[in-house]
Amino acid sequence: MDKPAAVRTDKKLRQHYFVARELQITVALLVVLALLGGAFLQSVSTALNEYLGFTTPALTVFLTLGYIAIVAILAIFFAHRFVGPFKRLEYEMRIVANGALDKRLTIRTRDDLHVRNFVAYVNEFIENFENMSKDYNKVHSTLSLQMADIIKRMEKGQYNPEEIKEAIKTLHKQMHALREKW
Numbered sequence: 694m695d696k697p698a699a700v701r702t703d704k705k706l707r708q709h710y711f712v713a714r715e716l717q718i719t720v721a722l723l724v725v726l727a728l729l730g731g732a733f734l735q736s737v738s739t740a741l742n743e744y745l746g747f748t749t750p751a752l753t754v755f756l757t758l759g760y761i762a763i764v765a766i767l768a769i770f771f772a773h774r775f776v777g778p779f780k781r782l783e784y785e786m787r788i789v790a791n792g793a794l795d796k797r798l799t800i801r802t803r804d805d806l807h808v809r810n811f812v813a814y815v816n817e818f819i820e821n822f823e824n825m826s827k828d829y830n831k832v833h834s835t836l837s838l839q840m841a842d843i844i845k846r847m848e849k850g851q852y853n854p855e856e857i858k859e860a861i862k863t864l865h866k867q868m869h870a871l872r873e874k875w
Contacts (some may be wrong), residue, residue, distance in 0.1 A: 719805075723771055730763035778808045786815075794823040832871045836864055 710822070727776055737759075738752045772847045785798045797819060 719771070723767055726767055727764055730767075733762055734759040734763070775805065778804045782808075782812065782815075790818060794819060794826060828871055828874065832867050835867060839864055 734756050738756050741755070742752055782798055785796065789798075790794050797816045800809050800812045804812075839860055843860055847857075
């Protein structure tokens with residue numbers, strides 16, 4: 694029996710958008726490196742036991758400290774690789790949030806693929822927002838000037854109802870065009 698379309702779509706959406714193959718590979722690499730480090734330490738401890746005759750407690754301490762060092766080094770490396778770009782992006786986003794809409798986020802050549810994709814989408818969003826803001830400011834300026842002109846003519850008693858009606862229709866079309874565009 695087939696599953697409902699909503700379930701299939703949801704599963705497809707989850708698989709397509711929420712499964713990051715490159716990130717999974719990176720985490721798998723981290724685990725493999727940690728396991729290889731443990732295997733290396735085990736072989737070193739066996740060699741030390743056979744050739745130097747280390748006792749079991751000394752060997753256990755050596756293995757434990759070595760494994761902790763390997764995992765700590767790997768954790769620091771991968772944390773720097775993943776968190777570092779986001780700290781830089783956080784700083785750049787604060788600049789954009791403070792009104793510098795002409796600022797774009799930057800990427801480094803060694804940044805992760807997901808960081809690169811994220812930056813590309815954010816930069817696209819910022820550009821669209823900047824264009825929308827410019828269009829809004831242009832329409833707002835036009836509306837303000839035309840409304841002020843209408844008010845001035847009405848105050849002087851120099852208004853033609855048909856001219857005012859046409860001016861308001863034009864303003865309405867401009868507002869509607871802006872709303873449809875964005």
